[in-house]
Amino acid sequence: MKYKYVIVGAGLSGLTIAEQIANNLNEKILIIEKRSHIGGNVYDSYNEDNILIQNYGPHIFHTNEKQVYDYLSNFTKWIPYEHRVLSSVDNKLVPMPICIDTINQLYNLDLDEVGMKDWIEKEKVPIKEIKSSEDVVLANAGEDIYNKLFKNYTEKQWGTSAANLSPSVISRIPFRFNHDTRYFEDKYQGMPKGGYTAMCDKMVESDKIKIILNTDYKDIIDDIEYETLIYTGPIDYYYDYKYGKLLYRSLRFETETYDQDSYQEVAVINYPNDYDFTRITEFKKLTSQEIPNKTTIMKEYPGFDDEPCYPYPTQEYLDKFEEYKKDMDKENNTIFLGRLAQYKYLNMDLIVKNALDIFQNKIKGD
Numbered sequence: 001m002k003y004k005y006v007i008v009g010a011g012l013s014g015l016t017i018a019e020q021i022a023n024n025l026n027e028k029i030l031i032i033e034k035r036s037h038i039g040g041n042v043y044d045s046y047n048e049d050n051i052l053i054q055n056y057g058p059h060i061f062h063t064n065e066k067q068v069y070d071y072l073s074n075f076t077k078w079i080p081y082e083h084r085v086l087s088s089v090d091n092k093l094v095p096m097p098i099c100i101d102t103i104n105q106l107y108n109l110d111l112d113e114v115g116m117k118d119w120i121e122k123e124k125v126p127i128k129e130i131k132s133s134e135d136v137v138l139a140n141a142g143e144d145i146y147n148k149l150f151k152n153y154t155e156k157q158w159g160t161s162a163a164n165l166s167p168s169v170i171s172r173i174p175f176r177f178n179h180d181t182r183y184f185e186d187k188y189q190g191m192p193k194g195g196y197t198a199m200c201d202k203m204v205e206s207d208k209i210k211i212i213l214n215t216d217y218k219d220i221i222d223d224i225e226y227e228t229l230i231y232t233g234p235i236d237y238y239y240d241y242k243y244g245k246l247l248y249r250s251l252r253f254e255t256e257t258y259d260q261d262s263y264q265e266v267a268v269i270n271y272p273n274d275y276d277f278t279r280i281t282e283f284k285k286l287t288s289q290e291i292p293n294k295t296t297i298m299k300e301y302p303g304f305d306d307e308p309c310y311p312y313p314t315q316e317y318l319d320k321f322e323e324y325k326k327d328m329d330k331e332n333n334t335i336f337l338g339r340l341a342q343y344k345y346l347n348m349d350l351i352v353k354n355a356l357d358i359f360q361n362k363i364k365g366d
């Protein structure tokens, strides 16, 4: 078999770059994917009750990048959707991220913007140097908020205390001094009409693209002639773990279907302090699917054993990745792309943007 480009992984990274090469350069591409489907972690499918399930957890598209929104709009229409998350604390459901309503509901207060600023100011713990995620929350919102909303959730999610995690893990969650209860503030937000898998199918419609599923690339790569390999799998696996394994937090997903129209108030409810799962997603609330008297929910149980989900952001693993990075930088005919090869949590919009940029700067220009 002979191809100019071989792509490992049919996630959003691999599919975006494949689409760009096929439709702009008219070159033949082979994608090798070890799972039984394309889409990687954004894969969704219909269950036996015809409810669209996001098999690897809830995925909400949001971006400020017009380029990315316009690009994906070539392959899907959008259902308008603004994500709202509630957190179950002290028998109340309070909005996340923290805004004025969160504080008012949690502490039975009636604060306005100024009142919330004063309240938080009094709660904040002075910390000289922010070294961990725990420090981030203590310094921004104080000990009680930390204990109620963050401490146990983080411990469940990462299997370790927030005190051991780099500040980047929790600094992704904004604190708001207003009544905006949306989870994301981005200009473009929505869900692909018909789902992510339908969008992905459309991206790789070209007959220039051949996809082999259920195959680890190492099993066949020696039999394929190619010029450039585009690798979107785990970087430690590519290098046969020569500097050791990189750790990922993974998730186990359990779905349950109920004979009722609705299960919960919003699409996602977090459970920081109760149960072993971290959150419950009700899919119909994400996708606006209208299916009477049935609804499917998903519980997420964090662990270390399943598919890699989140890079484990402790210094030990970030340092290890830097060792791999030195080797990556020396490669001539391999391009590394995506969350697994870069050992970095990246939202879908950045994944697409990176792939578009790599195509423009590294491939088209060649």
Ligand SMILES: Cc1cc2nc3c(=O)[nH]c(=O)nc-3n(C[C@H](O)[C@H](O)[C@H](O)COP(=O)(O)OP(=O)(O)OC[C@H]3O[C@@H](n4cnc5c(N)ncnc54)[C@H](O)[C@@H]3O)c2cc1C
Residues within 6 Å of the ligand: 008, 009, 010, 011, 012, 013, 014, 032, 033, 034, 035, 039, 040, 041, 042, 056, 057, 058, 059, 060, 061, 062, 215, 216, 217, 218, 232, 233, 234, 237, 251, 309, 310, 337, 338, 339, 340, 346, 347, 348, 349, 351
């Ligand atoms: C639980 C969860 C929720 C998320 N929610 C959101 C959200 O709401 N909004 C958002 O913007 N982003 C979200 N993300 C991030 C989003 O999933 C990623 O941005 C995106 O899926 C990354 O695409 P990728 O192609 O880089 O990686 P992947 O989707 O992981 O694709 C890589 C592919 O490579 C394949 N592969 C790996 N090794 C091999 C091998 N040896 N041989 C062949 N194939 C191989 C894998 O099977 C996989 O299909 C979420 C992530 C998680 C984990």
